[in-house]
Amino acid sequence: MYYQSDTYRAHSSIGYLVRRGASLMRTQVEAAFAGRGLTFMQWAALLLLRDHPAYTASDLCRELHHDSGALTRLLDQLETRALISRERRSTDRRLVMLVLLPAGRSLMESLLPLVVERMNEAVSVFTPAEVDTLTNLLERLITRLEVTEDDRSLLLSRIAK
Amino acid sequence: MYYQSDTYRAHSSIGYLVRRGASLMRTQVEAAFAGRGLTFMQWAALLLLRDHPAYTASDLCRELHHDSGALTRLLDQLETRALISRERRSTDRRLVMLVLLPAGRSLMESLLPLVVERMNEAVSVFTPAEVDTLTNLLERLITRLEVTEDDRSLLLSRIAK
């Protein structure tokens, strides 16, 4: 039992800190886009599509842990700007293959150094070992929370039946 | 330089991890409210008001690092539910003093153990020392990012003049 009810304060709780940190990191990354009008999630989608040319929309949804409805609209915007294209796969017409178009790739690659620079500024107060530690702790926290989330949705689906 | 452009991957970046963690923590905390219809931010506001009875709206805004417009609406909801009350201070009529009403206090205190339990579940994969480390690293990250944010807004206000 790390936290106790009678000494629990918002500002020293992981819940508050991680939320505040996420908000600041988002601002930090989006500042690197400098008027190019990308959101953090759009950026993340482009980055994943570069490394995984064979992704479908649901792959992306799963990897980003993003709402499927929100993802559809996000892809609409990227497609309108001709950064990606959608293509129904002929063998399974439910699937939409996503392709990073040249414009999308070049935009992504021109922004990447700027984003990396911002990220390095953010972690510039840490030693490399500390960044490793922080990364590791966050990964373990996420893994832990995903397990309980799965339990919960499993439970809900069982109740539904 | 911790991150490099040619090896940068979304999933191992602090930016992605902290965002994902914040989303999961929010879900985790709100699950503890079990149909009582509180949001994470409303909860945080009630918690701060318990510890600081003399807060004004702008105090809360500053402590929560929350948008002032969003905070006004959040307080509207809490006031409608008779959890808090607003009172204009007579000596400085710009200020709105916030008071945690008995209903708000009892709701907060009945939920607190549940929230603390959820938080403890979240950090149950860590040793106490590791939670300390994570807390410390997040606090330093936040401090670092707040500095650059201040620089930026200072710059913007200078440009405006």
Add this chain to the structure above:
DNA sequence: CGGCAGTATCTGCCTCGGCAGTGTATCCTA
């Protein structure tokens, strides 16, 4: 072949929060 379950994508609806602007009160300074 027909129905049924499961999956992928998309749409409508709603809430939350960011941003810019408004009105009012107070402070500061010439």
Add this chain to the structure above:
DNA sequence: TAGGATACACTGCCGAGGCAGATACTGCCG
């Protein structure tokens, strides 16, 4: 002491994302 600067709370507007349901497609099993 008048007038501008600042602070505080609030409002309108808009975009992002969560949730539930609709639609389209596939695969399975009788």
